[in-house]
Ligand SMILES: CCC/C=C/C=C/C(=O)SCCNC(=O)CCNC(=O)[C@H](O)C(C)(C)COP(=O)(O)OP(=O)(O)OC[C@H]1O[C@@H](n2cnc3c(N)ncnc32)[C@H](O)[C@@H]1OP(=O)(O)O
């Protein structure tokens with residue numbers, strides 16, 4: 001390589017390194033020594049971590065949670081198990097599932113089964129449901145939580161990148177829902193289906209376009225089936241979480257940690273959600289306390305969506321002194 005090209009390539013690598021270093025340092029500074037970030041108003045909205053429903057609410061009930069080995073799915077499994085459910089967690093990584101299953105069942109005393117399944121493959125889904133039928137019988141509660149995602153400018157997406165995300169999120173949810181739905185109908189058994197989408201399923205979002213498209217599809221699927229399959233005893237609901245720090249999500253959506261402060265700044269409750277909070281909501285929606293709830297879309301985001309949407313919300317940063325000036329200017333205006 002000629003010297004000038006070598007020098008410019010080294011400079012480019014240095015620039016990349018410097019960019020990541022600055023982002024990482026800013027993250028360190030923002031996290032402070034506690035590792036937690038929040039706005040001052042977060043003190044008004046402390047997260048409660050204990051299970052909300054009465055103990056035994058899920059006694060004699062079977063719950064399938066896809067992606068239940070990690071993150072939010074794991075928290076939902078822990079809560080349902082604590083409330084008496086026998087849980088089945090399913091995803092690709094059997095070792096992760098088995099570890100989670102053992103940890104949760106040793107805490108709650110209720111059995112948690114681990115079943116390997118790639119939801120993109122309809123045959124694997126059908127075999128997984130065979131396994132579930134043999135282990136516990138058909139479930140009463142189905143939570144479609146498994147997902148794949150990463151931030152990426154759309155012009156950099158390969159066809160396979162698009163297919164991978166939409167296969168996991170939309171096709172995977174459809175395969176699991178249809179396979180279980182058909183068997184439940186055949187057995188004349190009712191069930192609660194819950195899909196975990198996200199707030200941008202409604203608005204769309206740049207840089208996560210396959211995820212936004214697939215999550216919007218999941219919402220259409222669940223709203224449609226809520227209308228069609230009530231006659232078989234099936235309820236379909238949707239939770240749209242805002243940002244909740246999990247390794248799976250944040251390592252792919254905010255790899256340097258630089259965007260977390262911006263998220264918190266625009267969340268009116270001044271903090272991220274916690275896995276235990278969403279687990280309580282998922283448990284309520286899946287329980288018989290919510291037996292009249294179907295076709296619902298529940299946004300659970302500390303107010304982030306409305307905060308992003310309102311044209312004038314940035315005026316929050318105007319100080320009282322600045323308001324005095326602004327008001328005087330506005331009042332001085334006469335006519336149009
Ligand atoms: C903050 C509020 C809103 C938040 C919403 C959050 C929503 C979420 O869904 S968070 C959940 C995040 N969790 C996960 O994503 C867990 C599972 N993810 C994965 O396993 C992987 O990340 C992946 C989704 C990529 C699937 O893994 P798999 O091994 O099946 O695929 P690969 O063979 O690695 O990749 C498939 C094609 O995608 C391309 N690709 C992968 N990563 C990227 C990237 N960062 N940027 C661009 N393209 C990527 C990869 O190159 C493959 O394409 P090709 O090279 O053409 O074959």
Ligand SMILES: NC(=O)C1=CN([C@@H]2O[C@H](COP(=O)(O)OP(=O)(O)OC[C@H]3O[C@@H](n4cnc5c(N)ncnc54)[C@H](OP(=O)(O)O)[C@@H]3O)[C@@H](O)[C@H]2O)C=CC1
Pocket residue numbers: 066067068069070071072073090091092093094096117118119120144145146147148168172196197198199240241242243244245246247248249250
């Ligand atoms: N955390 C957040 O801020 C938000 C999360 N969400 C949603 O919450 C849900 C959980 O996300 P979170 O816990 O944060 O992230 P995780 O990455 O921890 O969870 C995703 C899960 O999906 C499983 N999974 C991925 N691909 C497949 C596949 N092909 N077949 C079966 N299982 C699969 C993974 O297990 P394995 O690798 O073993 O297959 C993993 O357990 C997702 O639906 C996500 O879209 C929505 C909004 C915000």
